[in-house]
Amino acid sequence: MGVKVQDSKIYLPKLGWMGFFNSRLIPDGFTIKAATIRKRQDGWYVSIRIEDKSIPDYLSKPLNEVDSILGCDLGITKLVHLSDRHQIDNPKFSTNKKSLRTLKIRQRRVSRKIKGSKNRKKAARKLGRFHKKITDKRVAYQWDIANKIVSRKVDAIALEDLNIRTMLKRCRVKTDESTGRFLKNGQSRKKGLNRAISDASWGELILKIEYLAAKLGKVVIKINPRHSSQECRKCGHIDKSNRDGEKFICTECGHHEHADIGAAKTIRDRAFKIVRGDSPELAAVSS
Structure with a gap:
């Protein structure tokens, strides 16, 4: 049995049914081909690959x-x-003055905590969430720029x-x-x-x-x-x-x-x- 999606639930092989936030509905006519699960700083994410064979391939101009x-x-x-x-x-998301200062402070907080302690893990998660925030901003900006160039x-x-x-x-x-x-x-x-x-x-x-x-x-x-x-x-x-x-x-x-x-x-x-x-x-x- 493969991957299935029903409203806010997803079925994954060997794991079974589980709840998830369905951020993008699957269009009609598409079939699910595969799913990739990733762990990020703020939780687990699943990416679903879909296919509709009736849609022709994109053809570039010779x-x-x-x-x-x-x-x-x-x-x-x-x-x-x-x-x-x-x-x-170039917004320089991770190398601007504000980001560098925040990263320096949060990295210092991690290093000052006792290794293996809950406080160190908590500080590390907070640092990871900030890195993720920078990455998300960069990705969103790049999609916007790519659209402007290609259009x-x-x-x-x-x-x-x-x-x-x-x-x-x-x-x-x-x-x-x-x-x-x-x-x-x-x-x-x-x-x-x-x-x-x-x-x-x-x-x-x-x-x-x-x-x-x-x-x-x-x-x-x-x-x-x-x-x-x-x-x-x-x-x-x-x-x-x-x-x-x-x-x-x-x-x-x-x-x-x-x-x-x-x-x-x-x-x-x-x-x-x-x-x-x-x-x-x-x-x-x-x-």
């Missing part, structure tokens, strides 16, 4: 029919920069093909050859950057954009972002010194613009080259 593309450059100061010059704010009147969306796991790696250890002592390798400075990248959660945002784009039949093209913010859009000159923070001034021809918006436009143009077959580079295309 690449040769793509006429308009929106380029997206992900960042820290602003969460997303778009090629149409629109910028989306634009374009045929395709160009995203950076980021290797986030590599970006979060620790710096290599440096040692003095003569004394063997450890030298500064920039890890303490990179720690703050890693925390900001994790808070931005680019990977989750990209997944949400891909999911919503597929529902609307739009194509997602992943582009190699190498030198996208250092390449001059006027003369093509690539130089690290072209960029100074958010300012871009080409050292070759003097062209200037916003560095991140220029990067979004470069990503859009690289996607157009792939669509037209002018680029020798391979790109990942989601449909």
